[in-house]
Amino acid sequence: MAFLELKNVSKSFVSSRSRSTSLAVRDFDLEIAPGEFFCLLGPSGCGKSTVLTMLAGFEHPTGGEIRVNGQPVEGPSKDRCVVFQGDDSLYPWLTAAHNVEFGLRMAGMPSAERRQKVEAALGLVGLSGQGSKFPAELSGGMRQRIQIARALVIQPKVLLMDEPFGALDAQTRHVMQHELRKIWLATKSTVVFITHDIDEAILLGTRVGVMTAGPGGTLRDVVTINIEGERDRLDPAYTRYYAEVHGMIRDEVAKSVRAMAA
Numbered sequence: 001m002a003f004l005e006l007k008n009v010s011k012s013f014v015s016s017r018s019r020s021t022s023l024a025v026r027d028f029d030l031e032i033a034p035g036e037f038f039c040l041l042g043p044s045g046c047g048k049s050t051v052l053t054m055l056a057g058f059e060h061p062t063g064g065e066i067r068v069n070g071q072p073v074e075g076p077s078k079d080r081c082v083v084f085q086g087d088d089s090l091y092p093w094l095t096a097a098h099n100v101e102f103g104l105r106m107a108g109m110p111s112a113e114r115r116q117k118v119e120a121a122l123g124l125v126g127l128s129g130q131g132s133k134f135p136a137e138l139s140g141g142m143r144q145r146i147q148i149a150r151a152l153v154i155q156p157k158v159l160l161m162d163e164p165f166g167a168l169d170a171q172t173r174h175v176m177q178h179e180l181r182k183i184w185l186a187t188k189s190t191v192v193f194i195t196h197d198i199d200e201a202i203l204l205g206t207r208v209g210v211m212t213a214g215p216g217g218t219l220r221d222v223v224t225i226n227i228e229g230e231r232d233r234l235d236p237a238y239t240r241y242y243a244e245v246h247g248m249i250r251d252e253v254a255k256s257v258r259a260m261a262a
């Protein structure tokens with residue numbers, strides 16, 4: 001059963017200065033089942049973030065249709081939570097726990113229930129006992145985990161993540177990938193995850209979608225990653241998937257280089 005559906009979706013932007021139109025995404029068709037972890041890869045500028053912002057309801061398709069649980073997406077919803085790259089969106093004047101709690105407070109949840117949920121969310125991201133610290137007292141990786149906890153605590157039906165680990169150093173990134181995989185195995189939320197990193201996509205995704213080069217990228221192929229449980233870069237299956245996806249990305253990058261040179 002499809003939970004997220006993108007049917008023949010296109011998106012054009014009109015420049016406010018020149019009034020010219022540029023195509024960001026074209027004829028994008030995809031169905032995502034509940035509980036999937038779908039990773040979207042593609043060359044820079046192919047339209048990955050545009051797909052995500054349309055799923056979030058921040059932008060509207062100029063063609064086609066997007067449905068979540070059978071309902072057309074008409075705008076943002078608390079059922080679809082977005083985590084962006086970096087940690088700029090935390091409130092610096094609130095503690096980590098109060099940042100995580102913010103959405104629950106806005107929803108009017110009683111304080112005892114809020115505290116319990118915040119503690120559980122901090123535990124899920126490996127930050128139990130760190131709730132009284134302010135963002136400035138935490139490392140970049142910890143701040144990013146607070147962002148993820150803030151999204152998880154409201155138990156959204158869909159978690160939309162746009163390169164959430166893009167700004168982290170390699171070591172922290174590996175730790176965060178491992179933790180996100182564990183969180184997803186425990187919660188089985190529906191996740192759409194944008195990344196540039198083939199390794200990250202294969203470590204995390206149940207399926208990996210590869211987009212064609214932009215401008216006006218579309219979905220080229222989807223690879224199902226059949227590796228259960230924790231994933232390991234030394235697993236021969238990992239290497240096979242890596243080679244398959246890498247081949248597709250290499251072709252697409254070569255096409256975009258040729259198009260730029262023409």
Ligand SMILES: Nc1ncnc2c1ncn2[C@@H]1O[C@H](COP(=O)(O)OP(=O)(O)OP(=O)(O)O)[C@@H](O)[C@H]1O
Nearest residue numbers: 013023024043044045046047048049050051214215
């Ligand atoms: N708000 C906007 N207004 C005008 N053009 C936009 C807007 N957002 C995106 N674009 C254009 O749409 C195209 C796709 O951009 P998008 O950010 O979705 O690509 P991407 O695959 O996420 O890129 P990257 O991997 O570099 O982050 C680009 O040509 C970009 O300039």
